[in-house]
Amino acid sequence: MLDLFTTIFLGIFVILGDGLLQRMYPPNAFLLYGIDQPEAIVTADVE
Secondary structure, three states: OHHHHHHHHHHHHHHHHHHHHHHHOOHHHHHHHHHOOHHHHHHHHHO
């Protein structure tokens, strides 16, 4: 029973964590700044 509970809990945790990561770091940010203009992120952090 403990193994089953742990597996379900970890599964829910991973799904919720993945959803939070997508809200905090949307894929569009990486597509717009991460690949085409890597320096844009550094400039934004400095300002």
